[in-house]
Each structure stands twice: as structure tokens, then as C-alpha cells.
Amino acid sequence: MSDVIDIAPSVAGVRIDLPQPYLLFLGDADDTTYLKTGQGLIDWAPGLCVAEYKCAGAAASLGLPVMRPREAYAAGARALVLAAASIGGAIRPGWIACLIEALEAGLDIVSGAHDRLADDPRLKRVAEAEGRRLIDVRSPPPGLPIATGRRRSGKRLLTVGTDCALGKKYTALALTGTFRTRGLAADFRATGQTGIMIAGSGIPIDAVVSDFVAGAAELLSPDADPAHWDVIEGQGSLFHPSYAGVSLGLLHGSQPDVLVLCHAHGRERIVGLTGYPLPSIGRAIEVTLDQARLTNPRVRCAGVSLNTAGLRAEEAEAAMAALSSEWGMPVADPMRPGAAFDRLVDACLA
């Protein structure tokens, strides 16, 4: 991997670090359905998105200025990000000429696709000749350690879930932003591909060899000032039969002081599997706290982040209020700022 990722080991440990800001490459997408990565960047890191660029004839747009790589470089961009590849997707042959143009314009390339950039011989040759980096954010950095279980200074919050894909990343990002708005020192710690692109650094925790998952989580949120908050992006769910081990390693290595449980309104079963009902909110909190106490006996749950996408505002308010009353804790949708979310933030910081 040393030929692909320029890792600078430091006291803080080994993480992926990305050149910024970005030119977003939309590939040959005809609509924004395939631009989840790009949309996440625009939502959460608009200041990092200089422009968009796409193949001739592609219809999709993220609403950014359209620039070719050389223009984008002149405007400050330092990396082209594959914003079209669905996470886990392929690098299409028709994109290669555009990617080479970016390398020649002075941009590194950042990809969350399953295919590795350096596996394309043309990209590899041009990148070497131009002194550019091909950065696959799905590839964990080398040299990850085994977890030690040693307690670290600083405060940590981890978002956990009743299932996958219901808002753990967005919740962590929204909390980080609000902590900062309130004048606190806080960092978002990314554990997945899109999160790493937004943060500019992180470790793709589900791609780490299992022996090193907790150790990677320890590296991701190192010792810090006692008043500093690391807000860590959760992965998977302890109640998901495919991924619970990933979630547990991340939980143990993160040693969170505070958990926020993420849930999607109306979801009753693990998505994509047969026969796996979601736990109740109470059971999810109880089990997660019990496991978390292994590495931080003082962990507590501040409340629930409820994904109410698709509900009207008054329906969402009612759903949050009902759940809050049922379980006796703050419940808020971070995509709907307001009093409920303020109460959740207050509880995190209490």
C-alpha cells in the first residue's frame, strides 16, 4: 500500500489523510441517485467542494460550478473525488481519461470505490510520472496496533444504532457542528468512506482485519485535552448478525463516555435480512451500555437520534415526543434543528 497512500505516522497514530479541497467527479451519472458520496460532501463540507466535473454528455449535477481539472486546480482544488461511485462500486473504464486529465492538472485522486485506483495500469503510470497520489479510502492504513484497553484523556461520544444505514454518520456530524457552535473543542472522527472524505482523515473500520479493529478505534481518538470532544462515527449495530463484531470492536476501542442511539422511525426489522427484528430502544441501550462498560465503566446514554426522513414536520415532532415520553430521555432528529435537538445536545454535554 505504500505506493498508494502517503502515510505520515505521528504521535497521534496512523490515519488516512486527504489533500483538500475537492473537485467532485460525477462520472457519467444521469441523475443524482448515484451521487450519494457527492451529496454528503456538499451537505457536510460545502467549503471543501470547489467545483464539479463530469464525462461529456452526463446529465447529473450537484449544482456546483462546472470546471475542468486545470481550472479547478487554479481555483484551489487539490484532489479529485469520485463522487459518482456508489460506495463499493466499480471504477468505470470510461472515466479513466478524465482521471488522467486530473492527475496531469496536479490533482491527487480520492476514491471510495471497491476497485483500487492503482490496479489500473494507466492511472498508476501517470500518477507515478506526475508525482500524484491515488488514495483509496476503503484501504486501511498499514501498521494498525492491537488494542491495549488503556484509558485515554479527553471526552468521547460514539453514535450507535439499532441497525445499519439510519443516520450514525449524520448524527455525529451534526453533534460535532453544534458542539463547535457552542464554543467547545470537538472533532468528528470518521470510520467510513464518506465520513473520511468529509473529515479529510479517518480509518475505514469495517475494512480493518478483525484483530485490529479495537486498536484502530483507539488510534482514531487519541489522548486529548480533558475538555476536548471526539465525536466518533458509529458503524453497524450490535443487533445486526452480519456486523455486530465490527460494532463491538469499535465500541471497545472508542471507550465512549457518551452514547447516542440512532434509530429510524418505523423501522421494525434489520434491513436486507429475514427474521431479525430490531431491539426495543430500551434493550438496545441496556445491551450497548453493558458492553461499553468493559472499557469505560462510566459510560452513559444521552438520548436517541431518530431518523424521521419522509415524515411531515408535525408528524416528526409527534414521533420524537412519543418516543421521548416512552423512554424518558431526549429524542431528536439532527436534520430538524430546534428545541428537541438542543435538549439532546444538552444531555450529551451534561
Added chain:
Amino acid sequence: MSDVIDIAPSVAGVRIDLPQPYLLFLGDADDTTYLKTGQGLIDWAPGLCVAEYKCAGAAASLGLPVMRPREAYAAGARALVLAAASIGGAIRPGWIACLIEALEAGLDIVSGAHDRLADDPRLKRVAEAEGRRLIDVRSPPPGLPIATGRRRSGKRLLTVGTDCALGKKYTALALTGTFRTRGLAADFRATGQTGIMIAGSGIPIDAVVSDFVAGAAELLSPDADPAHWDVIEGQGSLFHPSYAGVSLGLLHGSQPDVLVLCHAHGRERIVGLTGYPLPSIGRAIEVTLDQARLTNPRVRCAGVSLNTAGLRAEEAEAAMAALSSEWGMPVADPMRPGAAFDRLVDACLA
């Protein structure tokens, strides 16, 4: 990896499969302290150990006939096993000439060392020229799936632990042997390097990328005859802050019907870490069963396998009896056959 391991995907899935029987290579070891892998093979698979072979001047012996590779091949051996490398260790430069002699004699090479065999250019060249395989049992096979959580036919037993390194492999091997002695169809399912060498197949679960651990465990014990037992080698411990995620993924993918909890007499703290006491037997069973129910609601714990190494026979008997009385379940040391172990086996099969 395709140039190193000859994987034959089948209905049963993708596992490492080893050529057998073995010539055990003792390297330049001067005493048996460094021969843990070799000793494990002799203890549990004596029929697979044709002979031993070592560097000129090495003093250690496992008590097997001494043969050079060509003699061993004539005596039936089909692979040379690195029995000297401590698991995770290096392949020493002084061994290469011996390993090349083995390849030229018709033997494949099997290694559990951290160094990859094919990373040595001389070994790689000779292996290719001779049509031999270089098999690193630390390298998981490619193409592992994400777990589905689908229930499988057949019976499954998993050994779990209060800590690492206290007898989960030996317990699984002893139970498999006894099940067979009683006329039952049973297979030992190996999840670690030494276990894989003993069984001749398996998946090194702690080397699997975390997203695929539960899926690898599902592959390892596929659908089987309803009366058939898979006895699965546990890894790590749910109470170990470095490795609990590995243990949970293995637990969920294994979907065990029966657990046997392994514990070491007198051990009170997680070995190698500071500040992590072991759970009580009762708590260990309660937590493990609770987690196991996610993928098999009917899981039960049959009893405790107690490592009493270092105790005199009567002390061991007393320790087992005391624990059995305290927790109301069979407690036995599988290395001490007798009535207590028979009761544990009865409870597994009940």
C-alpha cells in the same frame, strides 16, 4: 493470493485446505519451547506427523523419526510444516535452503508465520518451477461473504472463553474426539493457524477483514445432516478489550446450539493487559448466551472446561468439583479424561 493458495470453491464454501500428511520442520530450534505448533500436531494429529527434519546442528526434537524431505516424501509426506515458527514469527534466512530442498523433493510448504512464504523470491521461484504450493495459513481465503444470518441444519458447538489462551482449541478437539468415540458424526472446525494445520482445513478468523468475520464463520460450518456436530474452535473472549469483536462475529456466524465456557484455574485478570479483571463464570455465561441468542434463540451452555495445567490430580479434582458445585453445572478439564469430562460430554449432547 491466488498464486499462493490453491482454493477450490465448492458448495461447502471457501476454506483453506492442506495437503497431508506432514514432515515437521524444526528449523534451528535448540529446545522444544519454540515448537508449540509441532507439539500441537503431535498431540492432536499424530497420524499426520510422518517425520521431523531440522537444520544441521539444531538440538530440539519432537521424538519423531528424523528424515530428509526426499525420504519423507517416499514415506508418504505431502507437505512440510513450519513447526518451529512461533505463531506470528518470522521465516529465518537460514531455513530457506531446507525449504527449497523440500519443494524439490515434491513437498508443498505450510506456514503459520507472519512472513509470507511467497515474499521470499527464492521460494517463490522454486515453487513455481516445481509446481509446488506455498500455503500461508494466516492468510484467509479470498471471496468470503457477508453473513446472512440464515439458520443452517445440523448441530453446532462453540468453545468460548473468559480470556485468550486458556484451552478453547484443545477443548474443541477433545470434544470432537469423544463425540466420535461415542459413534457420532462430528467435525472439528478450525479458526486459528494451529487448528487449521491439525484439521487440514479451516479459516484463520482473526485475520479476516472485520466486515466478513460472521460470514466466514457461516461458511466454516455449512448446512449438515441434522444429527451431525460441528465443534468450532473459539477465538478470543467477549471480555477481552482487544479481541471481543472477533469473538462476537464468530459467535454470531457460528449460530451455536451449545456453548462450552473455557476458563483457566486461578486466572483473575486478562493476560497482558492492565486493569481488566476476568468476569465470574456466571456473568461470562449470561452475557455470552445473551449475545448468542441473536442468531440462535435456543442456544444453551453445557458447562465449563477448566484448564488445570500445573495442578496435581487431586488439586485439579477439587478445583473442578468446587466450581461445579458453585455454578451448578458440569466442570471438567479435557486434558484429564474421567467421570467429570464424561459428564461434560453428556451435557453437551443432552
